[in-house]
Amino acid sequence: MRYGEGMDSALPLVERKQKAARERIVRAAMELFAEHGFDSVSVSDIADRADVGRTTFFRHFGDKQEVVFAREQALLDTLTVDNLGPAPSDDRSAGSALRALEPLVLQMCAHICEDPEEFLRHEQLVEGNIVLRARGAAKAQLIARRLGALLIESGWDDGTANFAGQIALACYETARAATERPETLVQATRDAFAQALTLGSKRS
Amino acid sequence: MRYGEGMDSALPLVERKQKAARERIVRAAMELFAEHGFDSVSVSDIADRADVGRTTFFRHFGDKQEVVFAREQALLDTLTVDNLGPAPSDDRSAGSALRALEPLVLQMCAHICEDPEEFLRHEQLVEGNIVLRARGAAKAQLIARRLGALLIESGWDDGTANFAGQIALACYETARAATERPETLVQATRDAFAQALTLGSKRS
Numbered sequence: 001m002r003y004g005e006g007m008d009s010a011l012p013l014v015e016r017k018q019k020a021a022r023e024r025i026v027r028a029a030m031e032l033f034a035e036h037g038f039d040s041v042s043v044s045d046i047a048d049r050a051d052v053g054r055t056t057f058f059r060h061f062g063d064k065q066e067v068v069f070a071r072e073q074a075l076l077d078t079l080t081v082d083n084l085g086p087a088p089s090d091d092r093s094a095g096s097a098l099r100a101l102e103p104l105v106l107q108m109c110a111h112i113c114e115d116p117e118e119f120l121r122h123e124q125l126v127e128g129n130i131v132l133r134a135r136g137a138a139k140a141q142l143i144a145r146r147l148g149a150l151l152i153e154s155g156w157d158d159g160t161a162n163f164a165g166q167i168a169l170a171c172y173e174t175a176r177a178a179t180e181r182p183e184t185l186v187q188a189t190r191d192a193f194a195q196a197l198t199l200g201s202k203r204s
Numbered sequence: 205m206r207y208g209e210g211m212d213s214a215l216p217l218v219e220r221k222q223k224a225a226r227e228r229i230v231r232a233a234m235e236l237f238a239e240h241g242f243d244s245v246s247v248s249d250i251a252d253r254a255d256v257g258r259t260t261f262f263r264h265f266g267d268k269q270e271v272v273f274a275r276e277q278a279l280l281d282t283l284t285v286d287n288l289g290p291a292p293s294d295d296r297s298a299g300s301a302l303r304a305l306e307p308l309v310l311q312m313c314a315h316i317c318e319d320p321e322e323f324l325r326h327e328q329l330v331e332g333n334i335v336l337r338a339r340g341a342a343k344a345q346l347i348a349r350r351l352g353a354l355l356i357e358s359g360w361d362d363g364t365a366n367f368a369g370q371i372a373l374a375c376y377e378t379a380r381a382a383t384e385r386p387e388t389l390v391q392a393t394r395d396a397f398a399q400a401l402t403l404g405s406k407r408s
Contacts, residue, residue, distance in 0.1 A: 062334070065338075095403055095404070098403070130266070130342070131335075131338075133345075134338035134339045137338060137342040137344070137345050138337050138338035138340075138341040138342075140341070141341050141377070145381070148381075158382075159378075159382060160399075162378055162382065163396060163399055163400075166375075167371065167400065167403075169374065170370035170374035171370075173345070173348070174366055174370045177349070177370075178362075178363060178366065192367060195367055196371065196400075196403055196404075198403075198404035199298060199299055199302070199400055199401060199403040199404050200299070200403050200404040200405035
């Protein structure tokens, strides 16, 4: 399965409407943040521009910060064990756990920089604001824990699974810091996984 | 050098007074958060209880959240290359970088759970509040980047250094998630480093 693939026409009308409202909220928020800066925009401003009530806003998002990470949250919500890479059934080591996570994390990277301009706008918005940087870091931690939970569901023990989830996040963060161009994020993340997977070999 | 060792009597009077004010602010904030909950306490409440003006508060802390992480920030401010473990001068691999970080991270762990009760109070406060969880995650990222910067200062290349900083943070986060008792945090972190340092060996 690829992330973010919509089959909107297959959804019942109510869900289609909810999804459309959510998308309008995200678009309105991003426009307003770009126009006035994150701090100067209120939830009411966003709701007005998106043509929804505040109640609808809060049905979709816990607060204004969450809208900025709508994409990450949507990714998080769609992650299942089916996204894990193959692993030999008799090998439940930390190395095999990390190898199982790699294709999933690479796919996530590819997804979040699918639209390079949007990626850079997002980065710029987040970097410029301590509250957003913090929320982004918290979201990344949630993803690491979710990765660990998927491994547990697939038969790895808790300790190994959570360790691998954290190492996978470390690989992603390394790549994120090393690359300023969204086009190279996937390759940089792949390189970081390779480096992690050879940490204990000879003189690594 | 051990962290948090004070030589207060050697400081000039002005600095001693500033340090005392900072400590009063932290103590007042922690009392107020415990009494009324984080969200119900304002910067003015804290300044009043600490018997300082708001200007003094903001000289020490950027906002209310920062007070909660005063200890982490103080740690961050004292980290220097002298805290790194020894590394053979001809080995600037990712493994040697991680080994150089290990004693430093273990010492940080020991420092933050020196007072187990305070550690648990802090954990409880942070876990119950999304804004604080987020700030904590951002602070952890700052520490990872600082660890990378120390390695660069000591001769590792940027890529290897930043990678090792992130892996060190991953080890700490793994231990943090695995242990509920502050008494076992140091050992759990040591175990996670051992696991990272054998990732690529045979069937790790």
